[in-house]
Structures are given as C-alpha cells and as structure tokens.
Amino acid sequence: MAIALALTLHLIAAVIWVGGMFFAYVCLRPVAAQLFEPDNRLKLWSQVFTRFFLTVWVAILVIVFSGHGMIALYGGFANIGTHIHLMLATGYLMIALFAHLYFSPFKKLKAAVKNEIWPEAGKQLNKIRLIVAINLTLGMITIIIGTGGKYLF
Helix, strand or coil: CCHHHHHHHHHHHHHHHHHHHHHHHHHHHEEEEEECCCHHHHHHHHHHHHHHHHHHHHHHHHHHHHHHHHHHEEEEEHHCCHHHHHHHHHHHHHHHHHHHHHHHHHHHHHHHHCCCCCCHHHHHHHHHHHHHHHHHHHHHHHHHHHHHHHHHC
C-alpha cells in the first residue's frame, strides 16, 4: 500500500511539473507572442511563472520524498535497477536547472518587470525559455526512463 501511495504521488507531481512546462512552452508561449505587446507579455509571464513555480517547488518536494521513500521500501539503492539510478540523475539535474532558473533569471525577470526595464526583462525571459526547453526535454527523457527503463537497461 505504501508503494502504491508513493508512486501515485510521485506520478502526479511529475505530471504537474512536466505537463506545466509542456503547456507553457508549446501552448501558451506562441499565443502570448501573437496576442500581447512585449511589455504586457512580460508582465503575463512574470505572473504566470510566480504561480507555476510555487507549484513546481511543491512538486519537487513530493517527487524527492516519494522517490526516496520508494527506494527505501525496496530496500535501498542496492536493490533498484539501473533505470532508477538514471531517473535519479536526470531528475536531480532538472531540479538543479530549475533552482538556477528560479534564483537567477526569474528573480531578474521579476525585478525588470517591476521596474519596467523591458529589454532586460526580455533577456531574462529568453534565458528562462531556454532552460524550460532543456528541462522539458529532460522531463520527457525521465518519463521514458521511469516507465520503460526497466525493459531497456
């Protein structure tokens, strides 16, 4: 029962994080670029990211605790497959990239938007876009490893 609960929480948190990045990058970004002038688009992203990034922090906590909880329930690192070790590596890389994104370009984006320094805000939004693209790709790879890795490695 504990593994089922941990796995369910783990998957829900991963869906929220990776699905949110997919929605933002593939759906919202192109529409925002078409509909809004740069200053309003930058204000939109600053506010959207403020809300979304809070949920990402919660998702990260759930993913880390549920993931390590499942590893403990399986008897520790010696008793898990290579695919789980790979999933841990890609997952922690995603967390590191997100932490950088949050504490550097996102912080600078919010300050630039607040002070209406639009060229700087645009520069920071482009940095965020690149990191989200990388993390979205890593997220998809992590999902592939987590679901099919047992049969691949």
